Amino acid sequence: MRDNSPDPDPAAQSDDWLLAAYGAGNERAALELTRRLTPRLFGYAFRMLRDRAEAEDVAQEAMLRLWRAAPGWVEGQAKPSTWAHKVVANLAIDRMRKRRTTALDDAGDPADDSPDAVAQMMQTARMTALTDAIAELPERQAIAVSLRHLEGWSNPDIAEALEIGVEAVESLTARAKRKLAEILAGRKEELGYDGG
Amino acid sequence: MTVDKTTSLDDAALDALFADAAAQKVPEPDDALMARIMADARDNLPSRPVAAAPVAAPARGFWSSLFGQIGGAPAAAGLVAVGVMGVMIGYADTSIVSTAGAALGLETGSYGIADLYAGYSGITGDL
Numbered sequence: 001m002r003d004n005s006p007d008p009d010p011a012a013q014s015d016d017w018l019l020a021a022y023g024a025g026n027e028r029a030a031l032e033l034t035r036r037l038t039p040r041l042f043g044y045a046f047r048m049l050r051d052r053a054e055a056e057d058v059a060q061e062a063m064l065r066l067w068r069a070a071p072g073w074v075e076g077q078a079k080p081s082t083w084a085h086k087v088v089a090n091l092a093i094d095r096m097r098k099r100r101t102t103a104l105d106d107a108g109d110p111a112d113d114s115p116d117a118v119a120q121m122m123q124t125a126r127m128t129a130l131t132d133a134i135a136e137l138p139e140r141q142a143i144a145v146s147l148r149h150l151e152g153w154s155n156p157d158i159a160e161a162l163e164i165g166v167e168a169v170e171s172l173t174a175r176a177k178r179k180l181a182e183i184l185a186g187r188k189e190e191l192g193y194d195g196g
Numbered sequence: 197m198t199v200d201k202t203t204s205l206d207d208a209a210l211d212a213l214f215a216d217a218a219a220q221k222v223p224e225p226d227d228a229l230m231a232r233i234m235a236d237a238r239d240n241l242p243s244r245p246v247a248a249a250p251v252a253a254p255a256r257g258f259w260s261s262l263f264g265q266i267g268g269a270p271a272a273a274g275l276v277a278v279g280v281m282g283v284m285i286g287y288a289d290t291s292i293v294s295t296a297g298a299a300l301g302l303e304t305g306s307y308g309i310a311d312l313y314a315g316y317s318g319i320t321g322d323l
Contacts, residue, residue, distance in 0.1 A: 024242070025241060027241055030234065031237075034237065035230075038229065038230060039224060042229065046222045047220065052223060056229045059225065059229065059233075060229065060233055070240075070242065127216070130213050149217070149218065151218075177207070180205070181205040181207075184205045184213075188205060191213075193209040
């Protein structure tokens, strides 16, 4: 039986409320949640994967898992957005590890020799190198550092996503950055950081 | 973990790399993706949970209890039919039976009880 009773304006409700409403059969709640979460999940996936089709697949899969989790969702225990971002992180990291490539090989040759084209190629190489290096990190470090430095999340929000304390998040991100610095050390010149 | 400052990327370079990554232009999700996600939502839309009220057993009156013990309404109907048939036979004109017997070519004389039980007359003194 579907919910056809009049309900509050979904746009005025919290993510938590919307997911609970969807879990009770309210399709309008799903529409609002889709509008809110999909751009953020897709954006995060895209920054990690740098591929539109793959980012779409990951965002769709994360939302699908959210729909399936809705009936058993405990309101107030976790934020749907936080939960879904963690799913995106896991899915994206899995894909990044599977397709591990050499950053500069991917970059190819510039379309022309103009400064813009060369700079664009260098930028692509840097992003590829960074995301490939993130994929080499232990999973929790990868999630913590990507949410902190790619998505701009606060440490308390990351702590909630990983179900750990804020201090543990600080420790994770610090270790992750040290490891990234090591991984990328061999590419300093290639990436234009030879002066550092 | 000890980091070799001469070979590892320094913090400033790493921070610059992160800043570039965070600032990169991200496309908006297109309508097709939103439609696929909503289709998934519809496919997985849970039914509104119905309160698990216990289903009350139908009340059983005297007649339903009685019929239940003898096999239900069909059995009761059978019993009634047999009873009616018995009453009809009891009141029916015996000529009906005689006529039927004659039609079948049977002898239709009357019978005494001695005709049915050999030696009965000895006991009764040849009634």
